Amino acid sequence: MERLRHDDPSHIGPYVILARLDSEAAERTVPERRYLGRTADGERTVLVCVPRTGADPSRWAVEAEGARRLSVPRFLHVAEVGGTAGSPWYASPYTPALPLQAVLAAYGGPLPEDTVRRLGAALAQALAALHAQGVTHAGLSPAAVLVTPGGPVLTCFGAVRAAAPDGTGRSGLPGLDPGCLAAEQASGGRPLPPGDVFALGAVLAYAATGHTVPEQSELPPGLRTLIGSCLSSDPAFRPRSVREVLGELVAPGAGPTPSGDLPEAPYAHTGTVLDHGTVPLPGRVVAALAAQSAALLALELPTPQQPFTTAQKVH
Structure with missing residues (x-):
């Protein structure tokens, strides 16, 4: 504040x-x-x-x-x-809500890998539900993630679409994090779910390193392959869907989560971080x-x- x-x-x-x-x-x-x-x-x-x-x-x-x-x-x-x-x-x-940048500032640096996985799983589950309705977020970035006592919520919906019409280059436009813009969106392409996969990878990278475009050596070993694939400039080399990202976050190596069988995200509780020890927000963030x-x-x-x-x- x-x-x-x-x-x-x-x-x-x-x-x-x-x-x-x-x-x-x-x-x-x-x-x-x-x-x-x-x-x-x-x-x-x-x-x-x-x-x-x-x-x-x-x-x-x-x-x-x-x-x-x-x-x-x-x-x-x-x-x-x-x-x-x-x-x-x-x-x-x-x-009460802190943008993800403020969460890292309160914690004093990048978040622990387990916290990053749980944060990412909650975001991936939300995106999977959105994509199931045929809608793309088109604005995911660290600034779009607000961490609340009940876990993360997504904001800035449609920021890429609001910034410029399809066909208009979006690189360098104010308010858009360049590290979170997939190449096809930056060049003006219509926002689609693969762009959200890229942006989710950038958010995970930021939570784990403090940068949306980190060096591979900065990433935690357990997340290096997943985040690296999400950040591929070619959509064909990214995970096929956010369900696949969710599956790798919840159960590494198990493959994508089947449609209609989303696991409960680690933040999906009826209480708050103050009374649920299973929600690993660091004490300084709380x-x-x-x-x-x-x-x-x-x-x-x-x-x-x-x-x-x-x-x-x-x-």
């Missing part, structure tokens, strides 16, 4: 803006501007998002509406879509989630007589 800057809005739709979700350092790879806000009566706190400067607001609004209609586990629940054609926004109910929640609760809405100030940065 970050202080607001002078160019940040004070209100978005019905919400008073309290703080930024993303750090300034991470912002260049975030395809939207993400804020924490609250209703004027103080009753509801939300994550509210708007297009980043330079984005096509109409394309972004279409993707936001698409996200609102999704019914897939482990995707951020978009509760509201609003605004004008030139200034759209969407909002989701607030739960502490950072709790600190964010406490800092946000402590923020008071501005009054007409009192200027609004935000809390100090919370890692």
Whole structure:
């Protein structure tokens, strides 16, 4: 959670803006501007998002509406879509959440291999359910992964599509992590599931090394072959589906998970990281989630007589 800057809005739709979700350092790879806000009566706190400067607001609004209609586990629940054609926004109910970059910062470096496997399995399961509906995420990156007390959720749905129409090169566009763009998407190709396989590999690489394009020697030996194949520039050499990636994460060497027989992802529990020891979020990450929640609760809405100030940065 970050202080607001002078160019940040004070209100978005019905919400008073309290703080930024993303750090300034991470912002260049975030395809939207993400804020924490609250209703004027103080009753509801939300994550509210708007297009980043330079984005096509109409394309972004279409993707936001698409996200609102999704019914897939482990995707951020978009509760509201609003605004004008030139200034759209969407909002989701607030739960403590850290972008994956902030998770590594809180932990102090790359995550343990077991945590990476469990994180990846949860994301792969979500993508498998999405692909089964004939939809591609088209925006998976470390910034798109929010780690919550109940495990990871996917955001930034359709970021690649919102950035540029098919046939338009996407390399170098603001908000798109170049390490997560498959070659066929970077050159303007229509986003398809193999592109999500590539991006999932980049996210796993980031969680395991701190880089989306690591040297092979940096990767944990147990994940080296899987991540390397996901990151192949040729889709034909990648795993055939995210189900295959899921199978390798859950049971290495067992092959792809059969259709309709998805295993329960390691994060799929009804409780939280605070009461489920089987969910291996490191203690420093759990502490950072709790600190964010406490800092946000402590923020008071501005009054007409009192200027609004935000809390100090919370890692």
